[in-house]
Amino acid sequence: MSRRPSLTGSSATADQVAVRRHNLSLVLGHLRRHGDRSRARVAEETGLNKATVSSLVAELVERGLVSEGEAERGGVGRPAQAVGLDGRHLVALGAEINIDYLSVLALDLRGELVAERRVALDTAGMEPTRVLGELARVVREVLDGLDGRSRPVGLTVAVPGLVETATGTVFDAPNLRWQRTAAVAQLCADLDAPDYPVTLDNEANLAAVAELAARADAPPDDLLLLTGGAGVGGGMVAGGRLLRGGQGFAGEVGHMRVERAGARCGCGRTGCWETVVGLHTLLRLAADEGDPVRDPARDLVQRLDELRGRAAAGDTRTLAALTEVADWLTVGAGILVNVLNPQVLVLGGYFAALGPWFAEALEAGLQQEVFAPGSGGCRVEMSTLGFSAAVRGGALQALSVVFDDPTRAGLAPPARTTDDLATGATR
Template structure:
């Protein structure tokens, strides 16, 4: 026999169904506190459409798990004021990490999204075997874990972003052309080197994670977006109605390998004319550099340094640099128009190095978008620049890691017994 209790459907006989309902309600309440701020129990009940006894019980459990705290008395309340319930930042921690062509990095955040640790190391990952790259990342993991230990904490989950096609369910990097990887069981390799950690450990595509970093919870302007994340290669992420869209097998967003120039250059994936061959950072460097001795080709200059040098030359009015930027901008706009005709996003966000050079290419991108989109006014799609630079993916990885707690607050064990509150 089916019944509905506090807006969630369940059955009258299944204990597991009741547990599912409670977890869903715990998630609903905790997310509401994150997105809309602290409120009294009575106000939460009214906002969420749950009865007061249910909300009181849910808050009590979240208090026991250390995920919320009681704050000040509610202001302006009629009658006896209720106590404000707030997210407890120190209640849980998530760990994000990234493996890219020229670096590995980690970032840890608390439940409120506050950064508690950031580490980064420049590594030419293309010159190393996957096992060696993972060793470098594990060194950062260990440092980040030490930072968390100083807070008396361990992560609930860790998410690792990789520049390549990822089989999320298996934790396998199917293809990472710019890393030279194929069929690498990254999740199992990491678990072994981390001595089978108790926390959740997942692997995802870096551009998908960069997209998550741009999708601010509760922001209506960031509910339907495409993110173009550029470094040596180009990846993309899709946010649809506020949620990441991974595709049927998790491979959505490989925008960099759209065919745009059949007579163009050979791509790292082995094909000819992929979009990333005309908008990737390597191509821009080739266009800007005067010769092979140019500092832009120096192995001693990291990606950020190379982008800074390009923008310095652009600011100085260097004609060769400006011409190169205009060419890349037009190609970005050409691909953006193709994507807009298919998906009609509200916003296309230029991320990674594309965001860093956005000042110099945005007008060209918008011009090609307007010319190439069939719908009037480019279908309402606008171009925005990320403020996260090269760290967008690791930002998103940490956000996904901590979001697991919002999806299922019971991942955090009960630590404190409290009295039921009724206000």
């Protein structure tokens, strides 16, 4: 009589692999959140036994994710060697395609900035294939400028509009004039089929990820980010989790209709919120055609610096433009605060760059616009990340692959000897 093959061995092995992968992630994430720790302290704080932690740390060291540092002091007896995240061997890339620029940023495992490059570019006036080719060029420039031993573990691209993350497709980005654009496939072709994953996401969602990370010491459970550019994006966090919606299209707050007989929006409808608070509207109100602040070939930060200088000097046209936009910003923000009741409303993008002329008006206006007393407990904050929020969020999202599954990082490159360095040899 023949016997059916037993699956017990393979199932048990699979379970053991899954458990180890989980524990590697647990230890790596613990070091990320709490900083350098001795093995004994990691064991105590995670509930794992000391032998297991020692084995896990040894593998994380081998993979180049963790290294030993100074002895941990403050305990009883001989100080134990502390271990912490090692940022030398890998980088995560974030990229952003926006109306006036392309940006690429690299973070190491510790989330520290390794490289950043932003290029002024009138992307809305270019074909998507050309824009993606330019982005690939900037990505290569950033990678070429890094230590050759730092290998990329992923690239996440931020786009202002509706994106299908699963397919890497820009479904509709009105301000870029992109529809049904297979952005990831094209970018991978331009990068010669990279051996790291390339993904796509909405720029406001990624900016919200970065804002949460910036508040890691006391992250709010409920946060609303409004990021101002040519359009207006909303990144929403509810219960500590990014709110994406049923199809992943949540956050397109710029297309709330606030003025039925208003201007025509890039989406084809009239009276959308971004038609009255978008950057191009502010610039049109503040300056005539041909003015340097309206030149898309100039760096956006420089243009906003010029506008800020004019406002500080009391230029009446600039101040009137800022007042009008602030009034409309309050109208839309009031609707969203009534619906979402966030603990924190963060202004990002150009709203933060010109924050001194928006914050006071917005805080006062919310008292009138929000039904709940005291604006429903919502406080207004300015982003401190400048125009790097979305691209930083992209890099952080690319890093999450490693923290979720440290085995995805591969193994660290072998150490080079003094003789190798002298002769230029590689292994």
